Amino acid sequence: MQTSQSIIQNCKSWQRETSNSQSNVTSTVSSLLNKIQHEGEAAVKEFSQRFDGFTPEWIELKAPEDYGLEPEMLQAIKDAGSRIKAFARFQKDKLTDSTYMDDCGEFGFRYKPIERIGAYIPGGRFPLISTALMTLIPAKLAGCSERIACSPSAHPAILAAASFAGATAFLKLGGAQAIGALAYGYESMEPVQMVVGPGNQYVNTAKQLLSQRIQIDVAAGPSELLILADEFINQEWIIADMAAQAEHDPQAQSLLVSDSLELLNSVKQSLESAPELNSLLENQQIILLKADDISDMVEFSNQYAPEHLLLADERIEQSLLNNFGSLFVGENSAVAYGDYCSGPNHTLPTMGTADRSSGLSVLSFLKVQSIQTVNDKGRQKLSAIGEKIAEAEQLVWHQRSMAVRSQ
Numbered sequence: 001m002q003t004s005q006s007i008i009q010n011c012k013s014w015q016r017e018t019s020n021s022q023s024n025v026t027s028t029v030s031s032l033l034n035k036i037q038h039e040g041e042a043a044v045k046e047f048s049q050r051f052d053g054f055t056p057e058w059i060e061l062k063a064p065e066d067y068g069l070e071p072e073m074l075q076a077i078k079d080a081g082s083r084i085k086a087f088a089r090f091q092k093d094k095l096t097d098s099t100y101m102d103d104c105g106e107f108g109f110r111y112k113p114i115e116r117i118g119a120y121i122p123g124g125r126f127p128l129i130s131t132a133l134m135t136l137i138p139a140k141l142a143g144c145s146e147r148i149a150c151s152p153s154a155h156p157a158i159l160a161a162a163s164f165a166g167a168t169a170f171l172k173l174g175g176a177q178a179i180g181a182l183a184y185g186y187e188s189m190e191p192v193q194m195v196v197g198p199g200n201q202y203v204n205t206a207k208q209l210l211s212q213r214i215q216i217d218v219a220a221g222p223s224e225l226l227i228l229a230d231e232f233i234n235q236e237w238i239i240a241d242m243a244a245q246a247e248h249d250p251q252a253q254s255l256l257v258s259d260s261l262e263l264l265n266s267v268k269q270s271l272e273s274a275p276e277l278n279s280l281l282e283n284q285q286i287i288l289l290k291a292d293d294i295s296d297m298v299e300f301s302n303q304y305a306p307e308h309l310l311l312a313d314e315r316i317e318q319s320l321l322n323n324f325g326s327l328f329v330g331e332n333s334a335v336a337y338g339d340y341c342s343g344p345n346h347t348l349p350t351m352g353t354a355d356r357s358s359g360l361s362v363l364s365f366l367k368v369q370s371i372q373t374v375n376d377k378g379r380q381k382l383s384a385i386g387e388k389i390a391e392a393e394q395l396v397w398h399q400r401s402m403a404v405r406s407q
């Protein structure tokens with residue numbers, strides 16, 4: 001049993017545990033992928049039988065209305081999907097191709113979609129309906145022409161969501177073998193160029209191991225929530241938020257950081273009085289941290305770089321917060337809204353990678369290409385600059401290819 005002192009810790013001395021090594025998963029997945037690369041379909045089928053007890057199956061998608069869902073469920077999928085679509089469209093509209101001209105010619109860039117993508121929708125522990133929407137909708141808005149949904153679950157709500165989100169095919173197949181099938185091709189499906197979507201350690205390891213061959217999205221590990229709070233917040237709400245993110249996964253973690261010891265003590269008491277919540281506290285899925293002041297809170301947040309950041313402290317300016325996957329401002333903004341239906345994506349960087357990477361968005365599915373058109377004047381001017389450098393690098397043909405144009 002922990003003492004009261006150790007339950008409320010000082011934020012300066014607390015650090016995220018780095019993930020324990022998982023070399024046996026890596027070697028299992030590595031040999032699985034190797035077999036799929038060399039033996040193709042037969043190996044995919046064999047692994048699917050071994051780990052999931054079924055043969056992979058292409059499932060033809062019908063209209064979302066045709067899955068016999070209760071009307072409220074169908075409506076919720078459509079409403080969530082429409083909001084996710086609206087956000088993705090808004091983002092897409094800001095990404096415009098652009099060109100400028102100067103005396104040497106025309107220079108610009110454009111966005112082009114990756115053609116074939118695979119979206120993995122986890123289905124082992126829970127059927128993740130929202131993940132079908134979050135992965136496939138931005139891919140469609142980006143303009144990817146083939147969008148293969150892959151999941152070990154063919155739950156009617158997943159199929160309806162994949163259909164609403166615009167999957168062009170649905171393959172019932174799970175785990176690392178699903179990622180292998182997407183990357184190497186399967187039956188009539190050509191290999192995809194990108195695989196997105198969360199999954200368990202087998203799925204994530206397969207994505208990592210294949211990342212030289214295919215583009216992958218963020219490292220979406222166990223969920224994380226950091227709440228920065230002042231003494232005035234609604235405790236019932238934030239306790240529910242912390243328990244919500246913790247229930248994703250036994251390794252998921254929610255942190256409450258405040259400079260108010262009164263708040264932390266009061267939250268601690270509420271947690272301890274409910275056995276289900278107390279066990280989250282004991283298993284360190286909920287962590288209470290005391291800061292000296294708001295600058296301490298900001299500093300902690302920036303170094304921790306949480307997946308989800310809930311800012312429930314009006315004294316702290318948003319602009320001071322540098323590292324997070326998604327920011328929820330004010331206590332109205334439950335993180336669960338972001339998980340399902342507010343609009344922004346829920347596939348977000350975890351394990352501190354938010355200090356250098358972004359969550360899934362329309363941009364993830366686009367390549368930025370540059371385009372240049374040199375005019376006659378540009379031939380002279382650019383030759384004069386470039387030849388000098390090529391000469392110093394002793395790249396003779398580089399120099400010559402410019403020299404022959406310089407007249």
Ligand SMILES: NC(=O)c1ccc[n+]([C@@H]2O[C@H](COP(=O)([O-])OP(=O)(O)OC[C@H]3O[C@@H](n4cnc5c(N)ncnc54)[C@H](O)[C@@H]3O)[C@@H](O)[C@H]2O)c1
Nearest residue numbers: 051122123124125152174175198199200202220221249347
């Ligand atoms: N960070 C995010 O945005 C986010 C969102 C949703 C889900 N998730 C995470 O996704 C994960 C979903 O995991 P899941 O397990 O429920 O579903 P999953 O679909 O990722 O994995 C299930 C598959 O794992 C394979 N598998 C299971 N045991 C195996 C074994 N011993 N050897 C080889 N393969 C094996 C099976 O083929 C099975 O189909 C959770 O960890 C959850 O936290 C993260």
Ligand SMILES: [Zn+2]
Nearest residue numbers: 223244245339
């Ligand atoms: Zn969540």
